[in-house]
Amino acid sequence: MKSNHVTLKDIARILELSPSTVSRALKDHPDINEETKKLVKTFAEKVNYRPNALALSLRQQKTNTIGLIIPEIVHHFFSSVISGIEDIAYGEGYNVMICQSNENYQREVIDTQALIDHRVDGILVSVSKTTRDFKHLQNAYDNGIPMVFFDRIVEEIKTDRVITDDFLGAKIATSHLIEKGCKNILHLAAPQHLVIGSRRKEGYLKALEEHGIETDEELIVKCDTREYVFSLQQHLMKLIEEKHIDGIFAVNDSTAIATMQALQAEGIKIPEQIKVIGFGDGPNADIAYPPLSTVEQKGYETGREAMRLLLQRLENPGIEINFSTKVLTPTLKQRNST
Amino acid sequence: MKSNHVTLKDIARILELSPSTVSRALKDHPDINEETKKLVKTFAEKVNYRPNALALSLRQQKTNTIGLIIPEIVHHFFSSVISGIEDIAYGEGYNVMICQSNENYQREVIDTQALIDHRVDGILVSVSKTTRDFKHLQNAYDNGIPMVFFDRIVEEIKTDRVITDDFLGAKIATSHLIEKGCKNILHLAAPQHLVIGSRRKEGYLKALEEHGIETDEELIVKCDTREYVFSLQQHLMKLIEEKHIDGIFAVNDSTAIATMQALQAEGIKIPEQIKVIGFGDGPNADIAYPPLSTVEQKGYETGREAMRLLLQRLENPGIEINFSTKVLTPTLKQRNST
DNA sequence: AAATTTCCTGCAAACGTTTTCGATAAATTA
DNA sequence: TAATTTATCGAAAACGTTTGCAGGAAATTT
Numbered sequence: 001m002k003s004n005h006v007t008l009k010d011i012a013r014i015l016e017l018s019p020s021t022v023s024r025a026l027k028d029h030p031d032i033n034e035e036t037k038k039l040v041k042t043f044a045e046k047v048n049y050r051p052n053a054l055a056l057s058l059r060q061q062k063t064n065t066i067g068l069i070i071p072e073i074v075h076h077f078f079s080s081v082i083s084g085i086e087d088i089a090y091g092e093g094y095n096v097m098i099c100q101s102n103e104n105y106q107r108e109v110i111d112t113q114a115l116i117d118h119r120v121d122g123i124l125v126s127v128s129k130t131t132r133d134f135k136h137l138q139n140a141y142d143n144g145i146p147m148v149f150f151d152r153i154v155e156e157i158k159t160d161r162v163i164t165d166d167f168l169g170a171k172i173a174t175s176h177l178i179e180k181g182c183k184n185i186l187h188l189a190a191p192q193h194l195v196i197g198s199r200r201k202e203g204y205l206k207a208l209e210e211h212g213i214e215t216d217e218e219l220i221v222k223c224d225t226r227e228y229v230f231s232l233q234q235h236l237m238k239l240i241e242e243k244h245i246d247g248i249f250a251v252n253d254s255t256a257i258a259t260m261q262a263l264q265a266e267g268i269k270i271p272e273q274i275k276v277i278g279f280g281d282g283p284n285a286d287i288a289y290p291p292l293s294t295v296e297q298k299g300y301e302t303g304r305e306a307m308r309l310l311l312q313r314l315e316n317p318g319i320e321i322n323f324s325t326k327v328l329t330p331t332l333k334q335r336n337s338t
Numbered sequence: 339m340k341s342n343h344v345t346l347k348d349i350a351r352i353l354e355l356s357p358s359t360v361s362r363a364l365k366d367h368p369d370i371n372e373e374t375k376k377l378v379k380t381f382a383e384k385v386n387y388r389p390n391a392l393a394l395s396l397r398q399q400k401t402n403t404i405g406l407i408i409p410e411i412v413h414h415f416f417s418s419v420i421s422g423i424e425d426i427a428y429g430e431g432y433n434v435m436i437c438q439s440n441e442n443y444q445r446e447v448i449d450t451q452a453l454i455d456h457r458v459d460g461i462l463v464s465v466s467k468t469t470r471d472f473k474h475l476q477n478a479y480d481n482g483i484p485m486v487f488f489d490r491i492v493e494e495i496k497t498d499r500v501i502t503d504d505f506l507g508a509k510i511a512t513s514h515l516i517e518k519g520c521k522n523i524l525h526l527a528a529p530q531h532l533v534i535g536s537r538r539k540e541g542y543l544k545a546l547e548e549h550g551i552e553t554d555e556e557l558i559v560k561c562d563t564r565e566y567v568f569s570l571q572q573h574l575m576k577l578i579e580e581k582h583i584d585g586i587f588a589v590n591d592s593t594a595i596a597t598m599q600a601l602q603a604e605g606i607k608i609p610e611q612i613k614v615i616g617f618g619d620g621p622n623a624d625i626a627y628p629p630l631s632t633v634e635q636k637g638y639e640t641g642r643e644a645m646r647l648l649l650q651r652l653e654n655p656g657i658e659i660n661f662s663t664k665v666l667t668p669t670l671k672q673r674n675s676t
Numbered sequence: 677a678a679a680t681t682t683c684c685t686g687c688a689a690a691c692g693t694t695t696t697c698g699a700t701a702a703a704t705t706a
Numbered sequence: 707t708a709a710t711t712t713a714t715c716g717a718a719a720a721c722g723t724t725t726g727c728a729g730g731a732a733a734t735t736t
Contacts, residue, residue, distance in 0.1 A: 003399070003482040005457070007692055018716045023694060033714060048477070053455040054401070055692035058392045058721045073420055079412040086438060095452060098436045100424060114433060117391040119343070139386070143342050257625050287595055289627025345722055356686045361724060371684060393722035396691045681734065687727085696719085704711065 006047045015043060057119065065095045066310060067115035069125040071103050071152070076282030077299040078126070081150065084303020085124060092311060094121070101128040109136040115145075122146040122310045127154055129194060146313035150306040153195060160309040161325040162302050166196055169295040169330035170203025171210075173249050173277045176293070178211045180275055180338050182247030185213075186239065188259065190224040190251045197224075200251050200279065219243060224251050229258035237266060246274055247338075253278035257288045260337065275338040279330075290336035297330050344385050353381060395457065403433045404648060405453035407463040409441050409490070414620030415637040416464070419488065422641020423462060430649060432459070439466040447474040453483075460484040460648045465492055467532065484651035488644040491533060498647040499663040500640050504534055507633040507668035508541025509548075511587050511615045514631070516549045518613055518676050520585030523551075524578065526597065528562040528589045535562075538589050538617065557581060562589050567596035575604060584612055585676075591616035595626045598675065613676040617668075629673035636666050 008026075012019045017036070025032045025040035057063040066089060070078050082098065089096050097120060099111035108128050113136070115123055123145055125137065134154050141147055141157060150162040177185055187204045190197035201220060208215050218239070223232055236259075239245065250256035256278030260270055268274055270290060278285065278294040285292040305326045312321065346364075350357045355374070363370045363378035395401040404427060408416050420436065427434050435458060437449035446466050451474065453461055461483055463475065472492050479485055479495060488500040515523055525542045528535035539558060546553050556577070561570055574597075577583065588594035594616030598608055606612055608628060616623065616632040623630040643664045650659065 005481060008694095009692070019693080020695075020717080021715055024715090027694095031714060036714080050451070050455055052396075052457065052692050053452075054392050054396045054457055055721090056694085058390075058396055058691090058723095059693045059695095061721070063392070073411055073417040074414060076412060079417065082411055082438070083440075090448075095435075095456075097433075100420070102421075110428075113388070114391075117388055118433075119390065119392055254625075261625075284622065284625055287599075287622055287625055343722095346724095347722070357723080358687080358725075359685055362685090365724095369684065374684085390722050393691090394724085396693095396721090397723045397725095399691070677736100679734100679736070681732105683732080684730090686729085689726090690724085691722105694720085697717090699716080700714090702711100702713075704709100706707100706709070 005052070006049050007052065008049070011040065011044060011047070011049060015040065061119075063119050063121055064093055065097055065118065065120050066307075066314075067097045067099065067118070067120035067123045069099050069101055069108060069111050069115070069123065069127075071101055071126060071128050073098075073100050076284070077151075077280055077297055080299025081126075081303035081306070084300040084305075085307045086303075088304050088307040088311070103128045103130055105130045105133075112136045112140055116140055116143060120145065121314055122148070124148050124150060124306050124310060126150050126152040128152075129191070132193070146310060148306045148310045148313075150302050151196075155195070158323055160306075160313070160323050162306045162309065162328065163195075163325065164297050164302065164328045164330050166199035167203040167206070169279060169297070170200040170249070171207045172203075172330070172332050173279060173295050174204045174207035175211070176332055176334070176338060177247035177249060177275055177277055178207065178213065180247070180271075182275055183213070184243050184245050185219065185247040185249060186236075186243075186245045187220045188223040188229075188248065188250040188255050189220055191222065197251065204249055216243070219245075224255055226254050226258040229255055229262055233262050236262070240274070248274060248276045250276065250278050253280045253282055253284050253288075253292060253294055256292055256294070256337075257284060260288065260290075260292070271336065271338050277338055281333055285333070285335065288337075293332075293334045293336070293338040295330040296333045298328050301328055343390070344387050345390065346387070349378065349382060349385070349387060353378065399457075401457050401459055402431055403435050403456065403458050404645075404652075405456070405458035405461045406434055406436045407439055407446060407449050407453070407461065407465075408436065409439055409464060409466050411436075411438050414622070415489075415618055415635055418637025419464075419641035419644070422638040422643075423645045424641075426642050426645035426649070432649075441466045441468055443468045443471070450474040450478055454478055454481060458483065459652055460486070462486050462488060462644050462648060464488050464490040466490075467529070470531070484648060486644045486648045486651075488640050489534075493533070496661055498644075498651070498661050500644045500647065500666070501533075501663065502635050502640065502666045502668050504537035505541040505544070507617060507635070508538040508587070509545045510541075510668070510670050511617060511633050512542045512545035513549070514670055514672070514676060515585035515587060515613055515615055516545065516551065518585070518609075520613055521551070522581050522583050523557065523585040523587060524574075524581075524583045525558045526561040526567075526586065526588040526593050527558055529560065535589065542587055554581070557583075562593055564592045564596040567593055567600055571600050574600070578612070586612060586614045588614065588616050591618045591620055591623050591626075591630060591632055594630055594632070594675075595622060598626065598628075598630070609674065609676050615676055619671055623671070623673065626675075628675050631673045631676040632671050633668040634671045635668050639666055 008019050008022050012022045022040055025037045086096055101108040148160045153161045189201050192198045256276050260276050278292050281294045281296040285294050346357050346360050350360045360378050363375045411417055424434055439446040486498040491499045527539050530536045594614050598614050616630050619632045619634040623632050
């Protein structure tokens with residue numbers, strides 16, 4: 001099980017040339033004789049020579065690799081983002097080093113350090129839910145590594161960003177419920193320290209305001225996972241009865257779907273008695289019963305835009321371009337739950 | 339935006355020591371004076387020194403990185419595999435370089451080459467559906483890079499493997515339908531050139547045989563995606579009517595769920611009129627209506643086992659250990675669709 | 677006092693590339 | 707013929723580490 005990698009030096013030795021000549025021959029340097037070039041090239045081809053990426057990176061002080069820190073790959077939104085990033089990156093000759101933080105702050109710190117250690121040319125990051133301290137990212141930034149935040153941004157660090165217009169999306173979703181006749185709308189919200197959490201809540205409130213509906217703080221419940229729904233089930237049912245809830249806007253699809261299941265278990269008809277809308281449109285929305293109305297969040301586009309912004313920095317090193325924030329607007333996708 | 343990475347040489351220059359001394363001091367080499375150690379260590383700490391992973395890898399001819407080639411991250415099974423791999427790998431100080439082939443042969447070839455170029459210490463791979471030629475993997479193997487196949491193995495290359503007992507799983511699923519009273523069971527199958535496709539079909543046939551049910555080749559339809567179901571919808575409905583189908587075993591969950599939706603659109607009651615069972619148990623099975631019975635495929639465990647087998651090779655270089663095949667047995671998860 | 681050992685540190689090579697600067701011989705020009 | 711240009715190649719440094727070896731000073735043993 002010996003390692004068989006043939007190096008440039010090997011070729012030089014065998015062909016009785018110097019490494020410099022072999023190197024130049026392989027990349028068509030004009031100084032090299034045509035015959036020598038042919039000789040070297042065919043030989044390299046024959047032995048399946050491939051330059052050592054490590055040596056190359058070390059020498060050129062450029063790895064052609066970008067780092068990605070992402071909360072959880074299992075979520076459809078994030079895996080779509082990955083595809084978007086890869087499609088752009090590969091096209092430009094970059095590799096992507098993916099790190100999964102698992103919504104864990106400690107892991108995120110380690111991952112960031114690993115990316116720095118590997119001297120990635122740039123970093124794309126969506127911070128974990130549990131991250132409150134940003135020194136690790138600030139450190140990468142101070143090291144001169146270009147960064148782009150997407151979806152879960154950190155406002156303290158000034159750099160390029162790609163976000164979806166959560167405020168608008170939430171407003172669209174809530175307005176849709178109102179237009180469908182809902183009067184008492186429950187909002188299942190994410191933690192307010194997350195930008196996503198607060199923005200979506202604000203959009204919800206704005207829609208109510210624009211339609212002249214009085215807001216009720218009790219109708220905003222912190223609940224953003226499937227498990228959370230079932231553990232709050234009794235509380236929610238009580239609330240629904242007392243407040244005559246006829247519409248629910250959940251901060252994400254899986255919460256919305258779990259909510260539908262909880263309601264149906266209690267014999268409530270959807271959408272006849274209560275209408276439900278989610279946020280994010282993964283493929284789950286199609287599979288749910290009834291198929292879930294939602295606002296579509298563009299994962300693939302998010303990835304592409306983030307990578308494009310990063311590329312712009314990488315291709316123009318030293319040049320100071322103003323940081324830009326790309327905002328993607330989600331669109332209503334009506335199905336049968338409203 | 340200058341790159342600020344401080345190197346070992348920098349420290350040596352500033353402290354007026356040689357790089358060798360600094361290097362040894364940092365790793366507690368007994369040859370170095372305690373005071374010098376302290377001096378170096380505190381200074382390194384202060385300037386946040388981190389060794390350059392590239393230089394390290396080049397020098398030691400070991401990257402502490404393993405490569406992963408995976409068909410599609412969006413599938414729950416595969417993203418679970420990733421988590422399993424990472425958990426073991428990180429614990430042992432390895433990084434994981436993830437490549438997504440997107441079920442595309444060309445991409446798989448490029449990815450394999452990229453991993454070789456980066457001199458990964460080992461490769462974990464589940465081949466794409468469209469791969470019929472294995473030269474790229476054989477090449478990596480010949481280069482002396484340890485490999486482990488999981489889930490979608492290639493039989494031509496002799497190495498360690500982790501698979502789920504597809505035969506048994508399919509037998510369990512089909513038997514379950516029979517025990518629930520089904521007599522005429524339709525099988526929606528994957529392409530037979532995939533091990534998964536043929537094994538599951540064989541398990542289906544075996545269950546029928548064991549229960550003394552006559553097999554009918556017409557009841558085996560090649561159909562393994564959601565889209566495929568809808569395009570075959572008319573053909574399937576005709577078949578179901580003619581053959582008095584009362585049970586369906588689909589080769590994976592998303593096909594099963596799409597089938598349920600197609601049936602329900604035609605007014606067929608599940609499980610009363612037709613019972614449906616899938617294979618693979620992603621979270622979709624819980625969300626579907628009705629919740630889908632399925633055989634649970636252990637993604638996380640698959641990842642852990644694959645990484646363990648690889649580690650065994652990496653930690654015992656040169657030592658010839660017989661290749662082993664780890665078989666994970668899926669278990670029945672009954673819900674409401676049967 | 678001489679010889680040996682111990683303690684600490686530095687030199688230099690190596691990992692696999694690229695690239696600057698010469699160097700040599702052949703070909704051209706004056 | 708002498709001077710200059712051109713064509714072709716190699717030596718060596720550099721990227722950031724590690725490590726075998728050598729070496730000097732101090733401490734110990736003969």
